[in-house]
Amino acid sequence: MGRRDAEMLKGVLEGIVLAVLEQRSAYGYEITSWLREQGFTDIAEGTIYALLVRIEQRGLVDVEKVPSAKGPPRKVYTLNAKGRDQLSEFWETWTFLAERLEQFHHHHGRTQQ
Template sequence: MGKQMTEMLKGTLEGIILALLAVRPAYGYEITARLREEGFSDIAEGTVYALLVRVEQRGLVDVDKVPSEKGPPRKVYSLNAAGRAQLDEFWKTWSFLASRITQLHEHVEQQGERA
């Protein structure tokens, strides 16, 4: 993954993870696996775990400890009302930015064709 992609992803990864949790609760490794299934193959587990700590501290998720077959209990994260509100805000912001970037791209392409 290129540097520009990495930087852009940093700004959106929280929203992406909240979106995954809106579908169903999950633990850290499961979230990483789901990200990879969705094509985000270069995201390190450590990045996901750090982000999960942040969203937990911000009160956007509820955490349940679930016994594991191997090792200590797993922390299962589920989106709560504050997290859903944050996700709604993320989607609004994303839609706004995506439409403006598309509009700008189309404008630049048209100007390039005229030159």
């Protein structure tokens, strides 16, 4: 994947992470594992943690520190009202883009095969 793909993926990933957190609260590690299971295998764990820091700073999640048997306390992320608003905005944008891309693909993509 090129640099540009990574940039585009970052925006989409944020939406996916918000969607995951809408279903249930989760630790960063759980989110990373789940994304890997969904096929996002080449995403570095650091990318997910950086994304979680960003959404926390923007106030889209509530964070609870839960004591861990070993190591520092773990952060549990929960989507809050602001995060839900952001997520519905993401879905609107995504739907809009998906429809446009589909149109372009039908009109332009098919002719070049």
